[in-house]
Amino acid sequence: MIKVAIVDDHQIVRAGFRELLGEEVDIRIAFEAASGEEALQNLRTEACDVLLLDLSLPGQSGVDVLRAARQRYPELGVLVLSGFPEERYALAMIRNGANGYLCKDCERNELLKAVRTVAQGRRYLSGRTAELMADELTGAGSAPLHESLSERELQVFLRLAKGESVSDIASILSLSVKTVSTYRSRLLEKLAVSSNAELAAYALRHGLIVDEVGPT
Template identity: 75%
Template sequence: MLRIAIVDDHEIVRAGFREMLSEETGLQIAFEAASGEEALALLRDTPCDLVLLDLSLPGQSGIDVLRTLRQRHAALRVLVLSGFPEERYALAMLRNGADGYLGKECERDELIRAIHIVAQGRRYVSARVAELLADELAGDASHPAHLQLSERELQVFLRLARGESVSAIAEALKLSVKTVSTYRSRLLEKLEVASNAELAAYAIRHGLILP
């Protein structure tokens, strides 16, 4: 029996995925969580094989949660289910440890197929993500700069773009203020912007956060 956790802050979304999975033999919902913090707490005592993880979560983002899962639960499989199109986040999430990436509008058959592929220890790549990877390998892609950021850089970038202070980010990510300031300087250089306001404008322009 494959034990699955659904981590999404919208009850209607969790209910939709729960219904999709309810008739599939061999799958069992281990738990549902409305936040990253809740999911990490439940994982301490609840056996689980695979997490369906949203990116847009209150508190710790899906990116934060993914990093923690890779540190604490290395064997746990993670399939990102996001409302953001593949072009926005898929390659970055795969580079940073996700085992697959699907849009929330996916059909039931694709979700079930992705779950089984990921559960077997393989990466799930949708047709669109496969195109993006092929373009990258062929050198034909013109990817925006944020796709080249490391996991930690992406964490700091999105928090800065949402208006969090350096000190608040340092506390949330358990880093020193000096380290976060270094990341900020690196981000300004890599994304070719000059301020936090421009970081926010970049994130909105590329659909990484809502305006």
């Protein structure tokens, strides 16, 4: 029996995945969570094989949850399910510990295959993600600068791009203000920008954040 947890802040999305997965005799829903904090709290008490993780969550983001899960539960399979296409986040999430990445509009059979693959301790690559990885290895594609960011750099980058202050980020991520400032300086250099406004513009240009309402 594969125990799956669904982490998404939209109730209708959780209900859809719950109904889809509930039809399978070898899959059981361990728990559902509407936020990163709720997910991490449930992981302390509920055994789970696969975490279906949205990226855009209130409070602690999917990136934050991925980092914490990798540190605390190294055997846990994490399958990122996002409204953002593979080009935006797939390679970065896989580099930083996700076992797979799928768009929410994927076919039912692909989702089930991904869940079962990840539950076996293996990595699942969608056809598009595999293409992106092959392009990167052969040099056929030009990877955007943010693909080279570490998990922590990506965490700080996305929060800065959304307008959060250095002090707020330090508090949320349990880091010192000096450490976050160091990450900010490193991000400006790596992304070839000179201000928080340019960080935000970069994120918008590459579809990593949206102005108001967007993919989840």
